[in-house]
Amino acid sequence: MAVTAVTAALVTGAGRLELRTLPAQEPGPGTVAVDIALCGICGTDVASYRTGHLHSPAVCGHEWVGVVADVGPGVAAPLAGQRVVVAVPPACGHCPECRAGLGDHCRTASLVARGRDPLAPAHGGFATRIVVAAGRVLPAHPGLSDEEAAQVEPAAVALHGVRRSRVRPGDAVVVQGAGPIGLLVAQFARAAGAGQVLVVEPSPGRRALAATLGATLAVAPAAAADAVQEATGGLGADVVLECTGVASLLQGAAELARTGGVVGLLSYLSEPAALQGAHWLARELTLVASNACTHEDVRRAMSFLADGRVQAAPLHTRTVGLADLDATLRSLAAGAGDDVKVLVDPRRGPAS
Ligand SMILES: [Zn+2]
Ligand SMILES: [Zn+2]
Incomplete structure (x- = not known):
């Protein structure tokens, strides 16, 4: 009909x-x-x-x-x-x-x-x-x-963000926010060879889910700074991936990164974000923004979902x-x- x-x-x-x-x-x-x-x-x-x-x-x-x-x-x-x-x-x-x-x-x-x-x-x-x-x-x-x-589409967005943020084998990666994008980002970071994937998330249920999906540690925001310091021998994370969409948390993401580290902005911030320029300068941080995905990301993300490397x-x-x-x-x-x-x-x- x-x-x-x-x-x-x-x-x-x-x-x-x-x-x-x-x-x-x-x-x-x-x-x-x-x-x-x-x-x-x-x-x-x-x-x-x-x-x-x-x-x-x-x-x-x-x-x-x-x-x-x-x-x-x-x-x-x-x-x-x-x-x-x-x-x-x-x-x-x-x-x-x-x-x-x-x-x-x-x-x-x-x-x-x-x-x-x-x-x-x-x-x-x-x-x-x-x-x-x-x-x-x-x-x-x-x-x-x-x-x-x-x-597949959010998985491709997550893959795009991990690729753009240049996660390398062995990196200590922090994922800020364990919503759907953060949980996919954490898995792609792991698949990209990250040595540690630390997820920062207020919801206990989402933290538990992150742990079952391969996060090496999932902590509440108040515990994040100490956990990252401890996990990285006081250096800070190589890459911090902001996935909360909360503008006021972007500076906090930067504070979890090591000197010379990368902050990946993977979420859409509808408000202006206040950044401490002096902090970014002194630490020589790199901000990488990642928007949506490419055709190639969609194909690649689908293969990760199909073979179970990303769930x-x-x-x-x-x-x-x-x-x-x-x-x-x-x-x-x-x-x-x-x-x-x-x-x-x-x-x-x-x-x-
Ligand atoms: Zn979307
Ligand atoms: Zn064109």
Whole structure:
């Protein structure tokens, strides 16, 4: 039966989520229609809901897996019926960055990742169906469950951050914040050969989860400075990866790094961060910012999830339907409950 309508949920302001019914759109040239199976709730979705600071509607729900329902003219891949995950397209080859040989910083791919390209859909993955450029999806690895495949995008973001922050074999790495990104970052740091991975996190439940996923130590923030000093013989960490999204914690991250160390900013800070410039200067610290991921990161992250070196399944705490998304975002925005990664199944009815 042809699908005639799409239900989509959009954050439209602080504490406001709207469920919209839109006419189903035929995929145009170069695009595919995907029936969403699961879409993860990202910290940026929660931050938009809490603050009313809105990103493009196309990225309200940007961690999804689904099945290609239909392909538009000129699309050779993927095929209808194929299970796919959302990705960032490959470098375009035509933008100023690509022409300068800086494909990892392709402007077009970055616009797509931020939902600001001409083919950006009017909503994100909190929807029964989405129409996107064919280059935005990759075949899902057959060994991944839908729950794992829906976390390929955040895994790619975590991998991107670890690669950009230049974690090297034997490094002492601190991961600040054990939310979904921090827990994936800790695992990629371990896979990159980090000698120690120290996770700093206030929630005891998340600390316990970090320990089961390969953190060598997981401590509360108040204990972090002493723990890092002790673990590194008084030097400080080689690399500190900030994954909390709390602007006031960026300087604290720097204080855990050794002289000459690296601070990786992997989270989106919606507030300005106050930094002690004299401290950064005296310690010759390097700040590395990491935004989203590349096409290559998505491919690579998928292989780490498929062979079990990085695990996403333990992060998944529950699945909700669109009707329960508002209450779920409210709870996540309030920091209530023990959720880590909540997935949305757009076809699921309301919880009774
Ligand atoms: Zn995200
Ligand atoms: Zn480009």
